[in-house]
Amino acid sequence: xxxxxxxxxxxxxxxxxxxxxxxxxxxxRWIYIVKLKADGSIERYKARFVANGxxxxxxxxxxxxxxxxxxxxxxxxxxxxxANLDWPLHQFDVENAFLYGDLEEEVYMDLPPxxxxxxxxxxxxxxxxxxxxxxxxxxxxWFGRFxxxxxxxxxxxxxxxx
Numbered sequence: 508x509x510x511x512x513x514x515x516x517x518x519x520x521x522x523x524x525x526x527x528x529x530x531x532x533x534x535x536r537w538i539y540i541v542k543l544k545a546d547g548s549i550e551r552y553k554a555r556f557v558a559n560g561x562x563x564x565x566x567x568x569x570x571x572x573x574x575x576x577x578x579x580x581x582x583x584x585x586x587x588x589x590a591n592l593d594w595p596l597h598q599f600d601v602e603n604a605f606l607y608g609d610l611e612e613e614v615y616m617d618l619p620p621x622x623x624x625x626x627x628x629x630x631x632x633x634x635x636x637x638x639x640x641x642x643x644x645x646x647x648x649w650f651g652r653f654x655x656x657x658x659x660x661x662x663x664x665x666x667x668x669x
Contacts, residue, residue: 508537508554508621511555522634524631534558534559535617538555558616558639560642570612572646573647604653610648
């Protein structure tokens with residue numbers, strides 16, 4: 508939990524403020540996962556802080572959602588081309604990926620449960636600056652940031668028709 512909170516704070520995910528009049532808050536919670544190694548032994552314990560995005564309302568709390576999904580045919584073609592043309596392939600993982608997406612909408616969230624801030628900052632809420640796991644718009648916000656970064660590196664985005 509401490510590691511997750513550090514990542515959220517270092518990223519400037521939210522700022523504390525009183526809830527503006529007429530605004531609703533999104534709840535939040537901790538999700539705990541036991542990560543296992545291939546042999547079934549425990550690798551580590553993981554805690555993820557998520558927003559209760561299911562309480563958001565379309566058109567009020569968010570405008571669009573997005574689910575980046577790749578077709579298995581596309582993966583097969585890519586792997587076939589890489590094997591036949593001797594292309595190098597690289598895989599990477601972005602830790603806390605959704606935390607890098609910038610929010611366009613105003614989203615207010617409860618203080619994290621169990622957080623010391625809750626005792627010190629009564630009547631305060633978190634105004635989210637960055638996306639957070641669980642929000643309806645998080646995948647879109649992250650993909651927008653990812654796409655912009657890849658284009659800055661010189662990659663070109665293609666559009667495939669089905």
